[in-house]
Amino acid sequence: xxFLILIYSNxxxxxxxxGLSEEQRAGxxxxxxxxxxxxxxxxxxxxxxALADPSLGKRVSVxxxxxxxxxxxxxxxxxxxxxxxxxxxxxxxxxxxxAARIPEAAYGLVEVRPVLDVSGMxxx
Amino acid sequence: xxxxxxxxxxxxxxAPQVLGILxxxxxxxxxxxxxxQEALLAAALQWPAEGVPANPKxxxxxxxxxxxxxxxxxxxxxxxxxxxxxxxxPPDPEPAPATDDTLTLFLLCCHPSLTPVSQVALTLRxxxxxxxxxxxxxxxxxxxxxxxxxxxxxxxxxxxxxxxQMPPQAELPQRMDALLHALYLIFNEGYTxxxxxxxxxxxxxxxxIRLTRQLRRALPEDGEVAxxxxxxxxxxxxxxxxxxxxxxxxPLAEQDRGRWDARAIAEGTAxxxxxxxxxxxxxxxxxxxxxxxxxxxxxxxxxxxxQILGLYDLLHLAAPGPMVTLNRIVATAMVRGPRTxxxxxxxxxxxxxxxxxxxxxxxxxxxxxxxxxxPAAHAHYRLAARRTLSLPEQRYLEARAARLAPPVTCTDxxxxxxRSQQRS
Numbered sequence: 001x002x003f004l005i006l007i008y009s010n011x012x013x014x015x016x017x018x019g020l021s022e023e024q025r026a027g028x029x030x031x032x033x034x035x036x037x038x039x040x041x042x043x044x045x046x047x048x049x050a051l052a053d054p055s056l057g058k059r060v061s062v063x064x065x066x067x068x069x070x071x072x073x074x075x076x077x078x079x080x081x082x083x084x085x086x087x088x089x090x091x092x093x094x095x096x097x098x099a100a101r102i103p104e105a106a107y108g109l110v111e112v113r114p115v116l117d118v119s120g121m122x123x124x
Numbered sequence: 125x126x127x128x129x130x131x132x133x134x135x136x137x138x139a140p141q142v143l144g145i146l147x148x149x150x151x152x153x154x155x156x157x158x159x160x161q162e163a164l165l166a167a168a169l170q171w172p173a174e175g176v177p178a179n180p181k182x183x184x185x186x187x188x189x190x191x192x193x194x195x196x197x198x199x200x201x202x203x204x205x206x207x208x209x210x211x212x213x214p215p216d217p218e219p220a221p222a223t224d225d226t227l228t229l230f231l232l233c234c235h236p237s238l239t240p241v242s243q244v245a246l247t248l249r250x251x252x253x254x255x256x257x258x259x260x261x262x263x264x265x266x267x268x269x270x271x272x273x274x275x276x277x278x279x280x281x282x283x284x285x286x287x288x289q290m291p292p293q294a295e296l297p298q299r300m301d302a303l304l305h306a307l308y309l310i311f312n313e314g315y316t317x318x319x320x321x322x323x324x325x326x327x328x329x330x331x332x333i334r335l336t337r338q339l340r341r342a343l344p345e346d347g348e349v350a351x352x353x354x355x356x357x358x359x360x361x362x363x364x365x366x367x368x369x370x371x372x373x374x375p376l377a378e379q380d381r382g383r384w385d386a387r388a389i390a391e392g393t394a395x396x397x398x399x400x401x402x403x404x405x406x407x408x409x410x411x412x413x414x415x416x417x418x419x420x421x422x423x424x425x426x427x428x429x430x431q432i433l434g435l436y437d438l439l440h441l442a443a444p445g446p447m448v449t450l451n452r453i454v455a456t457a458m459v460r461g462p463r464t465x466x467x468x469x470x471x472x473x474x475x476x477x478x479x480x481x482x483x484x485x486x487x488x489x490x491x492x493x494x495x496x497x498x499p500a501a502h503a504h505y506r507l508a509a510r511r512t513l514s515l516p517e518q519r520y521l522e523a524r525a526a527r528l529a530p531p532v533t534c535t536d537x538x539x540x541x542x543r544s545q546q547r548s
Binding site: 001040041042043044045046047088090114116117118119 | 239240241242264265266268269270272273276312313314315316512513514515516518
């Protein structure tokens, strides 16, 4: 089963991050590096990325067949997606235990979502 | 093109035999498997262009052995001396029968220390002769993920102390269960996938059937191996009628049975009939028998539900499980009416394995629809659609719900032109 682990960022978490010592911050990065390495070694990792600041994103809308972009309301949104892991593992419990190793999980900013599979149709 | 396809079939057929011989000769399953994989790749490049060698098996053994020795040169000096000595030893004049090796290899790849996902990946590569890239494509994951799963699986086998030899007789039934389960997983990955989004997966069905045939050659007397092969054939026979042109799935009740594969049905039916008469009965045989009863009916209305219910009663005794319970309830409803089915469903739901399961909602919706309670059926189809983890199933359940949706009474101030409404 595939699971998407979403990592959010909000003003409180950014404030906490800014207030960390260099050493603490290095510890945070280390937690990410180790998680990435472990997921790759276990064959569970599919992809993981950190996202650029939302102010650099574009909202896309198609009007009369033409794609238009705008900065959109993203910059003002308080909580935004900061990064994600797409993993494949045996159960949601396992995915949750992996997600719990993300430093942001200490602030309730990590979410695990099952991915819909293209197989698994029942016979009836 | 045919030459290339023939060469590939031959290479894949020889893969487990060559690996078996290599492990016997050199030891070290992990390195031998890598060496064989490289030899298969070399053959896949060379044979279609230059022609298949006179002794294809010998060719693969020679190339793989050479590679195996090269690989071991990278190891420690002690290992190097060992392998050099092995390389000097004359090749076995009469290699052990290939079928024995194939079964040993199957069982090693489905070693209980591995997760089902790893068992599947390793079996497809080591026994099936598929490349890491092909496996990755079939399972819609990156190549690095599959490569890592295979290398980790091999490390685990090594760490568990498992050897390339038949497990003791006492362990065999359990080991066979794991092996048959892995083969069935491969089949289901391919069979239950919707086309279009997962075209590569249909190859998995053919591969699962090919591997099960190979296993049956090694164990012709095993009733459950025959049962699994019959189940695959009888299920896959419906594939041409199972998908619409747009990729959506057609339920059994609505399939155009004229498009079913009559040859596969004949083979599967003959196989399961002969097996049930001779072998001790088992869950795969019962499931195959159920599939055969479905396939025998000229139309859905002709289905012999009494016989299917009887088979589910047996399956419920032989291998009880939440999905068997649900399917048995559907069969009960077909024989004794939807209200009986709904009553049984209310009882079955108490089982923690079924509580909150989307298929309970799906079955309830189906039975409510049969009973003529459209609003309740609609609500439960919607609930099931929200809870499923399968995309094609979600689309199917949403379509069922849409058919039963109450007519829209509110007046939309600005109707959405993109959304057309279809009701029956």
